Amino acid sequence: MWFHVDPSDGLPIYMQIINQIKRATANGLLKAGDQLPSVREMAVQLTVNPNTISKAYQELERDGIIKTSRGIGTFVAEKEIKIVYEERTKEMMAAIDRLLVEAHHLGFSRDEVFKLLEDRIKDWKVSDK
Amino acid sequence: MWFHVDPSDGLPIYMQIINQIKRATANGLLKAGDQLPSVREMAVQLTVNPNTISKAYQELERDGIIKTSRGIGTFVAEKEIKIVYEERTKEMMAAIDRLLVEAHHLGFSRDEVFKLLEDRIKDWKVSDK
Amino acid sequence: MWFHVDPSDGLPIYMQIINQIKRATANGLLKAGDQLPSVREMAVQLTVNPNTISKAYQELERDGIIKTSRGIGTFVAEKEIKIVYEERTKEMMAAIDRLLVEAHHLGFSRDEVFKLLEDRIKDWKVSDK
Amino acid sequence: MWFHVDPSDGLPIYMQIINQIKRATANGLLKAGDQLPSVREMAVQLTVNPNTISKAYQELERDGIIKTSRGIGTFVAEKEIKIVYEERTKEMMAAIDRLLVEAHHLGFSRDEVFKLLEDRIKDWKVSDK
DNA sequence: GTGGTCTAGACCACA
DNA sequence: GTGGTCTAGACCACG
Numbered sequence: 001m002w003f004h005v006d007p008s009d010g011l012p013i014y015m016q017i018i019n020q021i022k023r024a025t026a027n028g029l030l031k032a033g034d035q036l037p038s039v040r041e042m043a044v045q046l047t048v049n050p051n052t053i054s055k056a057y058q059e060l061e062r063d064g065i066i067k068t069s070r071g072i073g074t075f076v077a078e079k080e081i082k083i084v085y086e087e088r089t090k091e092m093m094a095a096i097d098r099l100l101v102e103a104h105h106l107g108f109s110r111d112e113v114f115k116l117l118e119d120r121i122k123d124w125k126v127s128d129k
Numbered sequence: 130m131w132f133h134v135d136p137s138d139g140l141p142i143y144m145q146i147i148n149q150i151k152r153a154t155a156n157g158l159l160k161a162g163d164q165l166p167s168v169r170e171m172a173v174q175l176t177v178n179p180n181t182i183s184k185a186y187q188e189l190e191r192d193g194i195i196k197t198s199r200g201i202g203t204f205v206a207e208k209e210i211k212i213v214y215e216e217r218t219k220e221m222m223a224a225i226d227r228l229l230v231e232a233h234h235l236g237f238s239r240d241e242v243f244k245l246l247e248d249r250i251k252d253w254k255v256s257d258k
Numbered sequence: 259m260w261f262h263v264d265p266s267d268g269l270p271i272y273m274q275i276i277n278q279i280k281r282a283t284a285n286g287l288l289k290a291g292d293q294l295p296s297v298r299e300m301a302v303q304l305t306v307n308p309n310t311i312s313k314a315y316q317e318l319e320r321d322g323i324i325k326t327s328r329g330i331g332t333f334v335a336e337k338e339i340k341i342v343y344e345e346r347t348k349e350m351m352a353a354i355d356r357l358l359v360e361a362h363h364l365g366f367s368r369d370e371v372f373k374l375l376e377d378r379i380k381d382w383k384v385s386d387k
Numbered sequence: 388m389w390f391h392v393d394p395s396d397g398l399p400i401y402m403q404i405i406n407q408i409k410r411a412t413a414n415g416l417l418k419a420g421d422q423l424p425s426v427r428e429m430a431v432q433l434t435v436n437p438n439t440i441s442k443a444y445q446e447l448e449r450d451g452i453i454k455t456s457r458g459i460g461t462f463v464a465e466k467e468i469k470i471v472y473e474e475r476t477k478e479m480m481a482a483i484d485r486l487l488v489e490a491h492h493l494g495f496s497r498d499e500v501f502k503l504l505e506d507r508i509k510d511w512k513v514s515d516k
Numbered sequence: 517g518t519g520g521t522c523t524a525g526a527c528c529a530c531a
Numbered sequence: 532g533t534g535g536t537c538t539a540g541a542c543c544a545c546g
Contacts, residue, residue, distance in 0.1 A: 007327050012530060049531040088235050096249050099228045104155035106217050107210030110250045117246055120225050121239045141536060168519060178538050198394050200518045200545035213342055270521060284491035307523050329530035329533045339494035346493050354507050357486045364475050368508045375504055378483050379497045399545060436546040
């Protein structure tokens with residue numbers, strides 16, 4: 001499988017794994033019912049401590065993203081993640097505020113941020129498939 | 130002053146303080162030359178250990194956000210954009226990309242992000258002087 | 259390892275440690291990828307509080323000299339010169355000027371400084387590989 | 388008088404004053420027997436706490452640079468500062484080492500440092516009077 | 517009064 | 532085992 005991990009990334013390794021799996025399920029790269037590698041298998045592949053994989057899986061299961069059956073394996077769950085609208089918007093606004101603060105400290109005006117984002121979104125759209 | 134801290138937030142306390150001060154300098158609540166509460170003062174206000182405040186202040190100083198003088202106090206620094214243009218833009222684009230990725234995870238389309246940012250910038254502008 | 263510390267030196271302990279590590283990476287005693295003693299280990303060696311070592315390591319990390327991974331350890335970072343040419347040269351010239359001023363205070367002529375540096379560089383070169 | 392002080396310099400204010408006076412006596416700008424401003428006078432002039440001036444003067448007197456007579460004033464002392472040769476050389480070598488370490492972290496080779504210093508010294512000589 | 521350093525000791529996050 | 536955060540409390544340097 002196509003997982004990878006960067007130990008020198010600030011993000012804890014178990015988090016990197018969680019993010020990749022979340023993203024894959026969001027993308028459709030992983031569909032409900034798909035089997036995930038076993039903890040040991042993945043640990044070998046990423047040359048990472050099995051505890052680390054285990055922790056990632058546990059957290060994913062807690063969030064209802066995956067489902068593990070003892071002795072059988074680990075699978076992508078049916079359930080879909082739903083965050084309430086207000087929650088989502090709140091987080092999104094927080095993220096936007098973080099961006100604006102960062103922009104300020106980098107010396108960009110709000111209009112420049114707006115312009116840059118506009119351009120960036122256009123680029124992304126073009127490269128969309 | 131209007132600082133507050135949530136010990137049960139995942140974010141370390143000193144980080145919460147850093148973020149609040151960065152934000153305040155970014156939106157003009159704190160202006161260059163303004164004096165910040167003394168380490169001890171802020172420590173009692175937030176019922177937090179003085180060392181924790183100190184750590185936040187030191188980190189802010191090395192980022193050039195504030196300036197401290199022993200025996201005098203701590204002050205908001207003159208803003209000075211030192212990084213070269215390419216560097217700045219590169220960092221800004223990276224920040225924008227992080228935002229777009231986060232937006233995607235939260236299930237927002239790019240147009241929605243664009244719209245939200247537009248609104249937010251308008252709000253901030255009002256508080257500009 | 260060969261670290262040592264003098265608590266009665268005017269310089270803060272964490273600074274002494276920083277200087278030693280910077281020096282060691284500068285003259286090749288520590289190379290990129292080398293593992294540093296763990297915080298606790300070094301703390302007992304130097305009979306110093308672990309927090310003090312931790313502070314030194316954290317400061318070194320933000321200067322890009324070392325790289326630490328939680329749960330793994332602390333390592334010498336790959337050297338990476340990021341600053342632009344003009345910036346670098348400006349800083350270097352400032353450092354040279356500081357040296358010349360200090361030399362003047364100590365009563366050395368410029369030619370003597372030149373001579374001493376020449377000798378010193380030769381010595382260092384020998385320890386190059 | 389031509390003293391000045393920069394509170395935002397890393398160096399403590401009292402140190403800045405000491406350095407200026409030391410330099411002036413080394414230069415000949417201040418000669419043995421010259422009277423220095425009173426503590427109060429200097430404090431007003433530099434808009435600095437009198438304690439700070441006082442501390443500088445005390446330290447200078449301890450080093451034999453100046454001599455104060457109660458009720459009369461403060462004067463440059465006759466005695467000349469002498470550091471033993473080995474001491475001076477030791478300090479000078481330490482300063483050179485600091486320069487070389489800094490150079491390394493700025494990405495300069497030893498030969499480049501040598502070259503830069505050579506140029507700098509030549510410049511200084513030309514601008515000497 | 518200000519900020520800076522250090523200790524002792526606790527608890528957490530990560531691998 | 533690793534490093535990171537926080538507290539309580541001491542002492543120092545500076546103005």
